[in-house]
Amino acid sequence: MKIIYKTMLMTVVVLSFFSCGNDDEPGIDTPPSNPELMVAEDALFVKIGEDTDAELEILQGGGEYNAFSTNENIAKAEVVDGKIMIKGISIGKTYIVVSDKNGYYEKKPILVGLTDVIELDKTEVEIESLLNISAYATVNIIEGNGGYKVVSDNPKVTVSASESGTITIMGKPEDIETPTTAAVTVTDVLGMISVFDVCISAHRTDVLKLDETNVEAEGAVGKSFAVTINVVDGNGGYKVVSDNQDIQVSVTALGAVKITGILKNSDTDLVATITVTDILNLKATCIIRVLPTDKTYTEEEIQAIVADNSRRYYLDDNDQIIGGLAVSFKNEQQNGQVTYGWEYYNVYYSLLTFSGDKSEGKKMDASFSYYSYFYPNYIYYQNEPVTLEIIKNDGRRIWGIFSFIKDEVSHRGYFCDSI
Numbered sequence: 001m002k003i004i005y006k007t008m009l010m011t012v013v014v015l016s017f018f019s020c021g022n023d024d025e026p027g028i029d030t031p032p033s034n035p036e037l038m039v040a041e042d043a044l045f046v047k048i049g050e051d052t053d054a055e056l057e058i059l060q061g062g063g064e065y066n067a068f069s070t071n072e073n074i075a076k077a078e079v080v081d082g083k084i085m086i087k088g089i090s091i092g093k094t095y096i097v098v099s100d101k102n103g104y105y106e107k108k109p110i111l112v113g114l115t116d117v118i119e120l121d122k123t124e125v126e127i128e129s130l131l132n133i134s135a136y137a138t139v140n141i142i143e144g145n146g147g148y149k150v151v152s153d154n155p156k157v158t159v160s161a162s163e164s165g166t167i168t169i170m171g172k173p174e175d176i177e178t179p180t181t182a183a184v185t186v187t188d189v190l191g192m193i194s195v196f197d198v199c200i201s202a203h204r205t206d207v208l209k210l211d212e213t214n215v216e217a218e219g220a221v222g223k224s225f226a227v228t229i230n231v232v233d234g235n236g237g238y239k240v241v242s243d244n245q246d247i248q249v250s251v252t253a254l255g256a257v258k259i260t261g262i263l264k265n266s267d268t269d270l271v272a273t274i275t276v277t278d279i280l281n282l283k284a285t286c287i288i289r290v291l292p293t294d295k296t297y298t299e300e301e302i303q304a305i306v307a308d309n310s311r312r313y314y315l316d317d318n319d320q321i322i323g324g325l326a327v328s329f330k331n332e333q334q335n336g337q338v339t340y341g342w343e344y345y346n347v348y349y350s351l352l353t354f355s356g357d358k359s360e361g362k363k364m365d366a367s368f369s370y371y372s373y374f375y376p377n378y379i380y381y382q383n384e385p386v387t388l389e390i391i392k393n394d395g396r397r398i399w400g401i402f403s404f405i406k407d408e409v410s411h412r413g414y415f416c417d418s419i
Contacts, residue, residue: 231255
């Protein structure tokens with residue numbers, strides 16, 4: 001009886017020792033029989049092309065994995081030797097669903113594209129422009145996945161992107177000392193990002209320059225003339241004045257100076273000093289002299305006249321045969337004089353008369369008679385002396401130009417008619 005009691009007591013002590021020892025022993029865990037499936041957390045980028053398959057890493061799981069893509073037009077998935085391999089098909093976003101033999105599954109985002117970066121041809125854009133004048137520049141996307149969007153962090157710098165990847169930047173400097181700056185963010189259809197800086201500064205120069213400082217021009221008496229000179233270097237904010245009230249001036253924001261006026265008589269040149277000032281109060285001057293001209297038409301205008309062989313009569317650049325009237329054309333030669341022109345029921349007429357023949361050259365004793373009254377225009381000249389020249393005779397037709405001054409106003413005209 002004592003022996004049985006001692007044996008039972010020994011067993012209790014031994015069991016109590018091992019039980020206490022397990023409770024106090026650190027770091028010993030019993031592995032679970034069914035570990036949960038764990039797939040790499042970050043979104044995977046898969047490049048389109050041959051031999052560019054990517055592996056979706058499995059961190060733990062029960063084995064015997066299966067995988068499929070939720071959009072096989074973008075990516076396809078297959079299990080190869082226990083690994084999940086992804087093949088890119090087309091640009092876009094999709095998901096890969098992975099499962100194991102224990103029924104666990106994971107759904108992971110996949111990005112498929114041509115590149116995982118947006119590469120630009122420049123990362124800094126520096127533009128110089130006149131003060132308050134818009135300037136433009138472009139940045140080209142060398143690599144990307146399309147579907148581009150661009151955003152500027154400064155509303156004074158506007159940006160846009162074409163489908164082909166050309167980014168257009170527009171802005172202007174608003175202060176001569178402080179540039180206009182912006183950071184431009186570019187994203188593509190996959191959300192890839194690239195950023196570049198823009199700096200638009202005001203052009204700064206210490207000398208204001210014009211392309212002309214002494215100009216001579218010709219003008220017809222009583223007719224307006226126009227001459228343009230240009231600022232070739234300056235700081236913007238241009239202003240211009242003339243010291244002759246008969247010559248008017250204006251200037252564009254880009255520095256094109258327009259000079260206009262009317263030559264009032266045939267005996268006196270019209271002269272003025274033009275002064276241009278910029279935003280920094282720099283000055284430049286140009287002297288303009290307008291001389292009365294006896295040239296009826298310029299060489300360019302004459303070439304245009306002879307290029308057209310249709311029958312026509314013009315006065316002061318207007319068709320004399322108003323409204324397409326059914327006029328009777330005159331082509332007469334008698335008593336050593338030639339007459340060209342037209343008549344309308346012996347009421348309206350336009351007649352040019354000159355001595356000699358119809359050969360090319362200036363003609364003697366030339367005169368012009370014209371009567372027309374179509375409200376509100378009334379025009380009447382009777383045997384008005386003119387300078388007349390036959391500028392072309394091709395054997396079938398002749399072309400002539402003429403000019404005269406009446407009441408301190410210069411007039412000109414031309415005609416084309418058959419021989």
